[in-house]
Amino acid sequence: MKYIDEFNDPELARRLLDEIRATVTRPWALMEVCGGQTHSIIRHGIDQLLPDEVELIHGPGCPVCVTPLDVIDKALEIAARPEVVFCSFGDMLRVPGTGRDLFRVKGEGGDVRVVYSPLDAVDLARKHPDRQVVFFAIGFETTAPANAMAVHQARRLGLANFSLLVSHVRVPPAIEAIMTAPACRVQGFLAAGHVCSVMGTAEYPDLAERHRVPVVVTGFEPLDILEGIRRAVHQLERGEHRVENAYPRAVRDRGNPAAVRMIEEVFEVTDRNWRGIGRIPDSGWRLTDAFRDFDAEHRFDVTGIRTEEPAACRAGEVLQGLIKPTDCAAFGTSCTPRTPLGATMVSSEGACAAYYLYRRMTDSPAPVSSAQEMNPVG
Template identity: 85%
Template sequence: MRYIEEFHDPELARRLLDEIRATVTRPWAMMEVCGGQTHSIIRHGIDQLLPEEVELIHGPGCPVCVTPLEMIDKALAIASRRNVVFCSFGDMLRVPGTDRDLFRVKGEGGDVRVVYSPLDALEIARREPDKEVVFFGIGFETTAPANAMTVHEARRLGIGNFSLLVSHVRVPPAVEAIMRAPECRVQAFLAAGHVCSVMGTAEYPELAERHRVPIVVTGFEPLDILEGVRRTVRQLERGEHRVENAYPRAVREAGNPAALRMIEEVFEVTDRAWRGIGTIPDSGWRLSDAFRAYDAEYRFDVGDVRTAESADCRSGEVLQGLIKPHECPSFGTACTPRTPLGATMVSSEGACAAYYLYRRLEVAPVG
């Protein structure tokens, strides 16, 4: 349990909170980028323990939540086809498309299977050569190396009945888009430690300098987050805007060189749509020309899918940090984990799910 229990020490948490209170002199708003951090913040009540001058804004850091509706509908179209085995992580099965989800497709006879790794899907393709096996490859930079490696392995082994439906997104362009939005209130970022463990921190200094915002790489346990907030507040109070690594046990400046080489070989940068936000230039990856034969969008010709978002769901505003989940009129009524209108209520990292799960159903006192 090393690196878990020791980062839940209440006495150390009190000391960090005391230091934050002693440092802050004016209101500051910072965004945690990762949905895992959001859940930790809400679960442990960190936002309520911080002084009222410090506001935590929940960002678009849930990979399930930002997968665009168009891509969900493409997944549904492919999964509905005969002779297709559609493989996905479990948290994608209840994400609503325009008029149904993958659970509905499975109930209607589609061969939809939950797997725990893209390599599980590749093994299914090897065992069932008469089926077309598709893996739903979503996520931030964290999951990209495993998906890239699986496609690379499929080509090496000559497994031609495997393909990847790719919806990978990249964090730095999203930070850029957030800072350029006219309504942006974000003054600093808590960067996602697992993303930086893969990519390193090289992309962040330019962002911090251009927008004059501190960016502190942070982990996921309570003390990780409090230490990230402490460093961020210290920079803000001093008028600094640097990149700091508050998660050195997992993050190195150069990231993971082997993972980066695999991503560079298999993927290429592309514009990508983010659910509820819109298209962000250069914010995603797609399979490169050398691996295009393994791209499910091309293999199944689903480029003409048309989508329609729910008019009652304001998850896009939640993902941009413009509102808190409980400020959506549908939250907890028309939209619950059993009857979700948007992905932020479905995903294990979604902000709406966190607020519902931990009973943050209305504005709570802070401080």
């Protein structure tokens, strides 16, 4: 329990808050990039404890939330095929596609399975050579090494019945898109520590310099986040704009070179659509030509997908940091974890889910029944 205890110390939190209050002299707007950080901020009320001059804007850092609707619909079509075992992490099952979700496909007889690792799906393909096993490979840079390893392992084992449905996205191009958007108010970033633990910090100095914004790499516990805010505010007050690593227990400047090599062997950079945001150049990965035989989109030739987002859902604006979840009229009424209009309400890292679970329509915690709703598949 070492880090759980140390990084939740209320006395240290008060000291950091006091220093932030003593430092800030004007309004500043910071964006936390990761949805895991958003949940920690809302759960612990960090945004309410900060001085009024410091505003936290929730960014598009939930890979489940930004997986585009057309890819969700492709997943639904593939998962419904009788020859397919469709494997996914659990938080994808309730993400709404056009008219249904993976949970419904499973209820209608589709062989949809929750796994804890892509290598579990490889093992299923080895044990069931008569079935086509597909793993839903989504995520930021954090999950890419394991997905790349799964493909690498499947080829080594000669598994012709294993494939990935890939929807990987990359954080630095998303920051670029946010900073060049006309309505951008972001003046500094809290970068995601788990992403940087894989990729390092090499891509961020250029962003910080070109857009003149501080980028502070932070973790996920309350003191991690407060320390990241403290450093960002210090930079802003001094007119500085550089990259700082406030998460050295997990992040090195070079990241994890072995993981990066695995990613570069299996994946190549491509443009990618982000749900609610649109197309961002060079913001994703796809399988290289050498591993194209393991690409589920090519294997199953999923075409003719027609998508339609619910008109009442404002998740795109939430993901861009333009509104808070409670600014959406559907929040907590027609849109709940049991009846979600968008992925931000059902993902374990979604901003709408965080507000529903920890804050609801008021500033009081949600009842226990709400917490139970958040994990409907066990």
